[in-house]
Ligand SMILES: Nc1nc2c(ncn2[C@@H]2O[C@H](COP(=O)(O)OP(=O)(O)OP(=O)(O)O)[C@@H](O)[C@H]2O)c(=O)[nH]1
């Protein structure tokens with residue numbers, strides 16, 4: 287089972303319920319989920335110790351439409367069952383969530399999967415080549431992050447392999463969004479110091495497709511992390527994912543970074559067609575100014591200000607193309 291997937295049946299409690307009730311309150315501690323895998327969670331407590339934990343059955347029954355009970359970055363209350371094991375009693379309120387449509391959703395029963403909790407900064411990582419940059423794929427991540435109102439930046443990695451014209455084109459597509467764009471290379475070290483300063487004081491997450499260099503970037507920032515990275519640069523086998531379990535790593539006392547597995551699928555959850563255009567920041571001035579028709583979907587209607595902005599070059603055609611594709615997928 288992959289780190290994100292906390293599904294299926296688990297024994298109701300691997301702790302001892304009767305014993306737990308009798309334990310003194312001092313045995314309960316707050317902690318941070320730094321890893322989750324197959325129904326087990328690694329929870330870091332204030333002493334720095336990492337406790338292998340399972341989850342209380344009661345929590346599992348309260349999950350509603352969420353396929354994930356806990357996500358990387360969750361703060362929890364944990365009851366120690368030995369000096370290395372514990373049971374999670376409670377999930378504390380989240381300040382932010384990053385969620386997708388669960389890949390195990392049925393046709394009529396769409397479910398949600400929270401991938402990250404309490405993250406204050408999302409770094410959407412893409413590579414200019416190997417794998418090739420794709421606007422449509424990148425925009426899925428950006429749109430979900432916008433929907434959660436998460437601050438974000440776009441990281442363009444593998445600059446050492448990049449063709450300058452291709453980079454200039456990508457930059458031109460995203461400059462109107464206003465998102466910070468940072469060019470990096472783990473080979474030449476380009477952008478790594480800037481990246482480090484951007485992350486300070488945040489709980490950040492590196493998200494993006496497999497093979498773009500998320501783990502390599504984290505290794506460049508935290509050499510002691512020694513994360514597994516792909517052996518070769520060109521991933522011909524699209525099924526290969528080097529990171530299979532998300533992990534939260536300490537950058538410094540005030541900063542954490544989540545390494546996440548490249549996602550094969552990243553579908554929208556709970557985003558309506560009405561909301562979608564607002565999730566493209568460079569569309570907003572045109573939407574606010576008002577199109578000729580009040581119910582304009584900004585795809586092909588006459589008198590549409592969004593389309594006019596595309597023609598003027600204020601919105602990149604590729605971004606509008608992403609919008610049109612996601613519109614088909616969004617909830618009507
Ligand atoms: N040339 C070049 N190669 C890089 C760079 N960054 C990473 N790579 C290589 O790209 C490949 C994939 O890197 P990973 O760090 O494993 O990619 P990832 O995004 O973590 O991939 P998943 O864990 O599968 O999601 C590895 O062979 C890295 O050595 C870079 O800046 N330049």
Ligand SMILES: [Mg+2]
Nearest residue numbers: 500501528529
């Ligand atoms: Mg990785």
Ligand SMILES: [Zn+2]
Nearest residue numbers: 577582584590
């Ligand atoms: Zn319009």
